[in-house]
Each structure stands twice: as C-alpha cells, then as structure tokens.
Amino acid sequence: MNIYANILLKIPMKRISTSSSTLLHHPNHSFIKSFFISNHTVTVSRFSSHSSASNRQTNGFDFKAYMLEKVTAVNQALDSALPLANPIGIHEAMRYSLLSGGKRICPIVCLAACRLVSSDESAAMPSACALEMIHAMSLMHDDLPCMDDDGLRRGRPSCHVVFGERAAVLAGYALLARAFEHIATATQGTAPPGRIVRVVGEIARLIGPEGVVGGQVADLKCGGGGVEQLEYIHLHKTAASVEASAVAGAVLGGACEEEIDRLRKYSRCTGLMFQVVDDILDLTKSSEELGKTSGKDKVADKMTYPKLIGIDKSRDYAHKLNKEAQEQLLGFNPEKAAPLIELANYIVHRQN
Ligand code: GRG
Numbered sequence: 041m042n043i044y045a046n047i048l049l050k051i052p053m054k055r056i057s058t059s060s061s062t063l064l065h066h067p068n069h070s071f072i073k074s075f076f077i078s079n080h081t082v083t084v085s086r087f088s089s090h091s092s093a094s095n096r097q098t099n100g101f102d103f104k105a106y107m108l109e110k111v112t113a114v115n116q117a118l119d120s121a122l123p124l125a126n127p128i129g130i131h132e133a134m135r136y137s138l139l140s141g142g143k144r145i146c147p148i149v150c151l152a153a154c155r156l157v158s159s160d161e162s163a164a165m166p167s168a169c170a171l172e173m174i175h176a177m178s179l180m181h182d183d184l185p186c187m188d189d190d191g192l193r194r195g196r197p198s199c200h201v202v203f204g205e206r207a208a209v210l211a212g213y214a215l216l217a218r219a220f221e222h223i224a225t226a227t228q229g230t231a232p233p234g235r236i237v238r239v240v241g242e243i244a245r246l247i248g249p250e251g252v253v254g255g256q257v258a259d260l261k262c263g264g265g266g267v268e269q270l271e272y273i274h275l276h277k278t279a280a281s282v283e284a285s286a287v288a289g290a291v292l293g294g295a296c297e298e299e300i301d302r303l304r305k306y307s308r309c310t311g312l313m314f315q316v317v318d319d320i321l322d323l324t325k326s327s328e329e330l331g332k333t334s335g336k337d338k339v340a341d342k343m344t345y346p347k348l349i350g351i352d353k354s355r356d357y358a359h360k361l362n363k364e365a366q367e368q369l370l371g372f373n374p375e376k377a378a379p380l381i382e383l384a385n386y387i388v389h390r391q392n
Contacts, residue, residue: 101378103386107148114147114168115139121169121222133203133211134218137176140194145314145383146171146285152379153289153303156372166226167239167288170219174247175281177212177219178256184208187260195331220244231292239288246287251280270343271312278318279311302368309365310384316358317388319344320351330392362388 118138124131147168154164183190183198184205191201200208220240227236245251255277258269286307290300319337323346327334337344345354365384369377 101375101382103379103382106379106382107386110148110151111144113165114144114151114172117165117169118172121166121226122173122218129203129207130211130214133199133207134176134215136202137180137193137199137211138173138215140176140196142172142175142194144172145387146175146281148383149282149285149307149310149380150289152383153286153295154293155289156293156303156369156376156380157290157295157299158293161289161293163227163230163292164289166222167243167292168285169226170223171243171281171285171288173215173219173222174243177215178247178252178281180208180212180215182256187256190333190336192327192331192333227292235291235294238291242287242291243284246280246284251276251284255280265343267345267348270345270348274312274315275308278315279308282307282311282314299372302371306365306368306380306384309361309368310387313358313361313365313384314387316345316354316361317390319346320354320358321390321392323351325392358388 122131122135122138124135150164150168150171151161155161179193180199182188183193184200191198193199198208199211203211220243223236223240223243227239247253249257255273255275259273259277283304286303287300290303295303321330322334322337322344325334336342337347345357349357362384366381369380
C-alpha cells in the first residue's frame with residue numbers, strides 16, 4: 041500500500057472510531073466499521089493497477105500521480121464537508137455512500153475544467169464536492185427496490201441494504217440539500233457571487249427533469265427504441281452530470297462563453313463514451329471485477345450499445361467519441377488540458 045492509501049485510510053476511520061459509541065446502536069455497526077477501514081484501498085488500487093491508460097504520459101503528464109493527488113484532495117474535502125454529526129443515523133448513511141471509494145470522475149472534471157481556464161482550482165472544490173454528493177445520492181436512489189433494485193454498489197452492499205429503504209431515501213435527499221448548501225456557503229469569498237449563482241442554476245438544471253431525472257424517467261419506461269432513444273437516455277442520465285461538472289468548474293474559473301461551450305461538448309462526448317464502455321463492461325466483466333452486479337443488462341433484456349450495434353462497433357463508437365471529446369480541447373494550453381485529455385483516455389480504456 042502506498043502513501044496515498046495511508047492518507048486516505050485515516051480519513052473516515054478517525055471520526056468513526058472517536059465516536060464509535062454512536063455506531064453501537066446500529067444493527068450493522070461492525071460491518072460499517074470494517075467498511076470504512078477498507079474502502080479507500082479500492083480507489084487507490086483502481087489507478088495503480090489500471091491498464092495501459094494509467095501509465096501513459098502525455099507531454100510528461102503523469103496521469104496516475106495526478107489522479108491519486110486529486111482523489112486524495114477530494115476525499116479529504118468530502119470528509120470535512122460532511123462530518124459525522126447529529127442526527128447520527130442519517131449522517132452515517134450519507135457518509136457510507138459518499139465516502140465509498142468511487143472513481144470521483146465528476147469532481148475531478150470540475151477541478152480540471154477550472155484549472156484549464158485559470159491559475160487556481162480552489163474555488164471549484166466546494167462544487168466538486170457537491171457534484172459527488174449529488175452523484176452519491178443518485179446512485180443510492182437508483183439502487184432502491186422501486187428503481188434498479190440493486191444490492192451491490194462499489195463492491196459493498198448498497199445503502200438501503202445496510203441502513204434500510206427509508207434511511208436511504210432520506211439520506212439521498214439530505215445529500216442533495218447539503219450539496220447546494222455547500223456550494224453556497226463554501227464558495228463564498230473565493231469566486232464572484234454571479235458565478236456562484238450561475239453554477240447553482242446550471243447544476244440544478246442538469247440534474248433535474250431536463251437532465252439526470254429526465255434520463256432516468258426515459259430509462260425506466262424504455263421498452264424498446266433504437267440508438268436515438270438510447271443516446272437520449274445516456275446523454276441525460278449520465279452525460280448531464282459530467283456536463284454540470286465541466287461547466288461549474290469553467291464558470292468558477294472565469295471561462296468565456298466559447299470556452300464553456302467547448303467544455304460542454306467535451307463532457308457530453310466523455311459522458312456518452314462512459315456509458316458505451318459501461319455497456320461493454322456489463323457484458324464482458326464479472327461482478328467482482330466491476331464492484332457492482334454485472335450481466336444485468338442482458339438479464340433485463342435492456343437496450344444497450346452492444347445489443348443494438350454489436351460489441352466491435354460499440355468499441356469503435358467509444359473511440360470516435362474520445363476523439364471528438366479531445367478535439368474540443370485543441371486551442372487550450374496543452375499542459376493545462378492534459379488532465380482532461382488523459383481522463384478521456386482513462387474512461388475509454390477503463391476495466392471497471
Ligand atoms: C439527481 C435529483 C437527482 C435524482 C436522481 C435515481 C436517479 C434520480 C437517477 C439515476 C442516475 C444514475 C444512477 C445514473 C448513472 C450514472 C453513472 C454513470 C453511474 C456510474 O457509476 P459508477 O459506479 O461510479 O461507475 P463510481 O462513482 O462508483 O465510480
């Protein structure tokens with residue numbers, strides 16, 4: 041285990057162990073405790089053992105080191121943004137889902153977009169955390185029996201399996217509310233108020249009925265359709281969060297409208313590409329490798345890219361989207377664009 045793993049390991053455990061009595065009333069307290077001990081090793085090994093993409097270097101840019109640094113910073117900021125507090129039960133459920141070793145793609149896109157157009161990304165950290173809170177809440181609600189009904193998330197039992205359905209619903213709402221509270225309070229003083237207000241508006245629009253919620257509605261009632269319908273679902277359900285992340289970072293960094301527009305296009309391509317790759321992984325990887333239930337699309341006879349156009353054409357399409365995404369970054373400072381270029385490469389080559 042490397043230095044990052046040690047730093048990451050200490051974050052949630054410190055708070056949990058100092059308040060272990062608060063966990064004792066919970067029927068799953070020993071499980072929750074062991075969960076917090078091991079969750080961050082997942083994040084670290086993801087980038088340490090990743091295939092060719094993690095070790096590739098563009099213009100001397102070390103993607104693995106970059107990701108470990110940013111994941112560490114984001115996890116620390118998330119831990120501080122959501123300390124264990126009263127009422128304990130709901131905070132435990134919120135922290136269980138939030139601090140559970142995800143890829144942190146949205147926060148990193150947000151930070152990288154801010155850095156792309158400015159000299160400092162710190163103004164984007166509260167929004168980066170908020171976007172991860174919203175992502176965590178959408179996964180918690182997506183796993184509920186009334187939605188996707190999935191008991192496995194990030195290699196662990198889903199939130200509702202550990203805490204119960206009612207707690208998972210409420211913890212999701214609480215994370216959503218905390219996300220916007222955090223942007224409003226923690227960004228103050230680091231960016232002009234007009235930029236903060238625009239970020240709140242952009243994120244709210246992109247996760248609402250015109251974005252993530254709209255995509256989820258279309259996905260739930262989808263009984264057929266073709267590539268166009270599938271693209272609609274993925275652009276709304278998945279790419280909209282990446283778009284919100286890139287736009288939030290760019291706005292906070294003071295980007296002009298043309299730069300914001302190019303980052304929108306970059307994130308829509310990478311978000312869609314993420315989902316095309318997800319469809320391929322669902323078919324080709326095991327649940328252990330993915331940390332979530334694999335083969336579900338086939339069992340549910342779901343519309344996917346491999347089903348509609350075949351696995352080889354799906355791979356070609358993912359690579360085409362990667363090329364299109366990277367074209368949007370031409371004209372920016374290449375050194376500052378390197379994280380977003382390599383993030384796109386990571387998404388297309390990822391194995392879980
Ligand atoms: C956002 C207000 C609001 C409501 C949510 C349930 C719901 C409504 C939407 C479902 C959204 C959803 C689950 C989209 C899928 C997003 C996605 C690409 C998930 C992939 O996640 P992982 O497992 O990510 O690859 P981690 O973070 O674990 O690496």
